[in-house]
Amino acid sequence: MKEVVEIGRNPFAGPSLPDLMGEVARGDQQAFASVYDAVAGPVLGIVRRVLRDQAQSEEVAQEVLVEVWRTAARYRRDRGSVMNWVLTLAHQRAVDRVRSVEASAARETKAALLDRTPEFDEVTEQVEARLEREQVRRCLRTLTELQRESVTLAYYRGLTYREVAELLALPLGTVKTRLRDGLIRLRDCLGVTA
Known part of the structure; x- marks a missing residue:
């Protein structure tokens, strides 16, 4: 022990x-x-x-x-x-x-x-959303056909840049350039500051 x-x-x-x-x-x-x-x-x-x-x-x-x-x-x-x-x-x-x-x-x-959050006003939200959609549609009409197609495919259908290039039968670099130029024009049209 x-x-x-x-x-x-x-x-x-x-x-x-x-x-x-x-x-x-x-x-x-x-x-x-x-x-x-x-x-x-x-x-x-x-x-x-x-x-x-x-x-x-x-x-x-x-x-x-x-x-x-x-x-x-x-x-x-x-x-x-x-x-x-x-x-x-x-x-x-x-x-x-x-x-x-x-x-x-x-x-x-x-x-x-x-x-303290204000009550949600559904009607106001719907009107604002409709106005924003209309403004986006109007600005999309100012893009060239290739820019509009590229932006629509990439941002509204969710395709990758490579998939957009294959679908449009264009080089990847061309699609990237058109997307960049289209987004810049959209930003300017919508009045968004960078």
């Missing part, structure tokens, strides 16, 4: 934290009370550094200590000290709380912005 003595620890003071964690894993409430006494202060300290709010820090520290009780069997002595394991849990839980609070604030902000 090997006895592990922690540095700076009185060997007559009782079981070590790893030994106590083994007992906690078996449901020993007295062992948990000893672990609690040893880690509660550092847990609250690390959580408070992350959250900076006393009430939330106390709540998260309590959650961490409950998690230590519930998951004590997951502690592995060969992977590090009890204190590091518990403080890692505490830090993760505090960071999760920060993320949760930020996400909640973002949702509330988004909801507030949606509340």
